Every structure is written in C-alpha cells, then in structure tokens.
Amino acid sequence: MNYTRFLTARSRSRQSSPIRATADLLGKASKSLISLAPGYPNPNTFPFKTATITVENGTHIHFDEKLMHRALQYSESSGIPELLSWVKQLQIKLHNPPTVHYPPSQGQMDICITSGCQDGLCKVFEMIINPGDTILLNEPLYSGTIQAITPLGANIINVPGDEHGIIPSSLREILSKWKPEDSKDPKKKTPKFLYTIPNGSNPTGNSLTADRKKDIYELARKYDFLIIEDDPYYFIQFNKPWAPTFLSMDVDGRVIRADSFSKVLSSGLRIGFLTGPKPLIERIVLHSQVSVMNTCTFAQLMVSQLLHQWGEEGFWAHVHRTIEFYRSQRDAIVRAADKWLSGLAEWHVPKAGMFLWIKIKGIPDVKQLIGKKALEKEILLITGSAFYIDSSAPSPYFRACFSLVSPEQMDIVFQKLAQLIKESL
Numbered sequence: 001m002n003y004t005r006f007l008t009a010r011s012r013s014r015q016s017s018p019i020r021a022t023a024d025l026l027g028k029a030s031k032s033l034i035s036l037a038p039g040y041p042n043p044n045t046f047p048f049k050t051a052t053i054t055v056e057n058g059t060h061i062h063f064d065e066k067l068m069h070r071a072l073q074y075s076e077s078s079g080i081p082e083l084l085s086w087v088k089q090l091q092i093k094l095h096n097p098p099t100v101h102y103p104p105s106q107g108q109m110d111i112c113i114t115s116g117c118q119d120g121l122c123k124v125f126e127m128i129i130n131p132g133d134t135i136l137l138n139e140p141l142y143s144g145t146i147q148a149i150t151p152l153g154a155n156i157i158n159v160p161g162d163e164h165g166i167i168p169s170s171l172r173e174i175l176s177k178w179k180p181e182d183s184k185d186p187k188k189k190t191p192k193f194l195y196t197i198p199n200g201s202n203p204t205g206n207s208l209t210a211d212r213k214k215d216i217y218e219l220a221r222k223y224d225f226l227i228i229e230d231d232p233y234y235f236i237q238f239n240k241p242w243a244p245t246f247l248s249m250d251v252d253g254r255v256i257r258a259d260s261f262s263k264v265l266s267s268g269l270r271i272g273f274l275t276g277p278k279p280l281i282e283r284i285v286l287h288s289q290v291s292v293m294n295t296c297t298f299a300q301l302m303v304s305q306l307l308h309q310w311g312e313e314g315f316w317a318h319v320h321r322t323i324e325f326y327r328s329q330r331d332a333i334v335r336a337a338d339k340w341l342s343g344l345a346e347w348h349v350p351k352a353g354m355f356l357w358i359k360i361k362g363i364p365d366v367k368q369l370i371g372k373k374a375l376e377k378e379i380l381l382i383t384g385s386a387f388y389i390d391s392s393a394p395s396p397y398f399r400a401c402f403s404l405v406s407p408e409q410m411d412i413v414f415q416k417l418a419q420l421i422k423e424s425l
C-alpha cells in the first residue's frame, strides 16, 4: 500500500519531538541510567501520595508511592507499555489481523492508546482530509464524527444503509462513477476512506453483517480507499457469533480501527485505542506528541492494573455482565415501544449498543414534537436531524438511549409520547 497519497501535507510534515522521544527512551531504559534529559517535574513535590481503588468484586487496585509517582508523571505518547501489550494481545486474539506479521512499511499492525476513541478519530480525520477530498459515510451519523469532519471541508458522499448497515450495492453504484485506476490520479478525487460504525451504530442501533463487510472490503480494495471502523459498541453485542471485523479481513493494511473502553470500563477515564497500519499509526502518535502529549498516565495505569489483575477471563466476565445489563435494558425499551408506540411509530430491534432509533409515522419532521412538546412534558430525546450533516433538514426520527433509565421510566416516556403523537396527527 502506498500510504503517502492518503496523508495531508500537514500530517506528512509532522516530525518526532526530540524531547518526547526521551519519554519513550526512559520507558525502556535500564535502572542505572542517570537522566538529566527530560524536563519532567519532580513528583515528590506533588500533593497526591497514594490511592486505593475498590473494584466491583471487592478487590483493590493500590497505587503505592512508587506507582503514584509514575501515574502523576508524563508518559509515552503511544501509551504506557503494559497497557499497549495487553490491548495488542486482545486485538490479535479477537481479530487475528493478517497484517500482524507484515513488514512495518507494508502496513504492519500497530496500536496506540488515545484519549477515548474520539481523540483518535479526530486525529485520523485530520491526518487524511484535505479540503475537497472525497469521503464516504452513512448518515444518520454520530454527531461527534459530523462535528469533527465538517470543518475539514471534505466532499462527503452519503452511502445509503438499512438496519444491516451500509448497502454494498449502493456503495458499488456510487463508486462506479470512477474507474479503479483513477485512484492513482489525485485530480480524479476518488474516495480516500469509508467511515462506518459497524456495531450498534449511534444513532440507529444498526449492525453491519459479515457478508456486507466482505463486499465492502472488496470494494475498498478495488477502488483503493481506507476503511475507518469506529467500533465503540463492539463489546456490547447481544447475539453470538459476533460478525468478523474489518480489521480481521485486512489483508492490505487499509483498515484503521477505533476501539474504546468508554462503554465497558469508564467513559470518564478517556481510554481508547487505534489499531491500524504502522505508517498511519505513527502519524497519529506524532500528532499526540504535540497535542495531549500522552493519554492521562493515571487513567492508563488504573485500567492497565485492573486488566492485568483480572486477566482475560476477568475482563470477559465483566464484559458479559455488561452485555446482559444492556440486553435487559434493550428488551425493556422494546417492550415499552411495543406497548405504546405500535401503529404510531416504527423501529428495528438493535443487536448491539444502547440506542433505539424510532420513526414516527405521519409526521415528516418531529422537531416541534420531540424538541419542544416532549420537553414540556419533561421528556428529553434527540431529534433525528441532529445526526445529519444538514441538521436543518426535516426528519421523522428520534433517538432514545436506553442506558440510564429504568424500565418504569421507559414506560412513562413512551406513554406520554404516544399521547403527544396522537394529538399532533
């Protein structure tokens, strides 16, 4: 793969910071090394001394003074080594990416820790998009992506989808305006990437099937574009077997996968990770060197200590408990929708994630109903238009997030909403 053509001039020109490079050296250095190199503050002067965190099974993570010193200090821009190695093993086990054994320049799998996957994605978009570049995505779409992409001035093409995600035949038709060899000519503006949320998409709850992923990957090969797989709901999939990921199919090194611990360990700790070809991950790390410098060391150590303490078995036990929680929430919201909204609205039962995407029948634009009247009845939902690049366009949809409310509250919300819909028809 020639990665140069995907990079903006800004990203290509990023150089490693010599000071930051010493952080990497220090991480690997022997104990006898005397370093006067980095301008690190002395952690003895910091007011925080020790910490003990209680974990759900009654065990503890203890930060003694030594660990606390590390937690309060700068660290490697790509992530602390013990967390990186844990997630690397996880990725290999889960996705077995063909690129694991490739030479670095040919897209060898690499990983970096990011401050939530949003941080990683934002950097990926900045690495690739020049004004006027063509990119592919599937609306409606997570608003964090819309807000990150729109200022970059891309020519955005919306690929139609349904409850099984992006429709490959629609993608094929869109791409047919180019010839495969056009990707070699920058003037032809062939798509640089396709962005997708493959599981429990935000806001639709849709999940891409394995067959569709295979078709889409083949199109990416034919027209030489990258795939950005934004998958924060991966660990909240309700049905086994889980569909293989784009990363697992990536024989070329054209997939950048964004993972997140936000939905299963903590959203506030801000721990995510990007997996992708080394030449691209390196660019992201260079960006991190000059933006966050490193993802919060304390948060990384907290997560890493927990994961090492749990081992893989403990991690999956926790993930499965989380899945069961969201499954019962999903079932409850679908029951409430069936009870109150049947005949008035339509929805698909999500196979992953935490969102129910509902279309109200007979009301082409629900802005007034959801944005105003529902709020007057003390119901807060998000109108569908918030998930489109043109947020002024009418939408009959709204998003209901079922993560935080009780089944009783879901019932009350849909009962009130049914009343409002009937009054508006």
Ligand code: PLP
Pocket: 115, 116, 117, 118, 119, 142, 144, 197, 202, 230, 232, 259, 260, 261, 262, 267, 271, 272
């Ligand atoms: N991508 C999607 C599709 C999301 O729904 C979210 C958060 O809701 C994110 C990315 C950001 O996740 P993180 O907390 O890991 O930054």
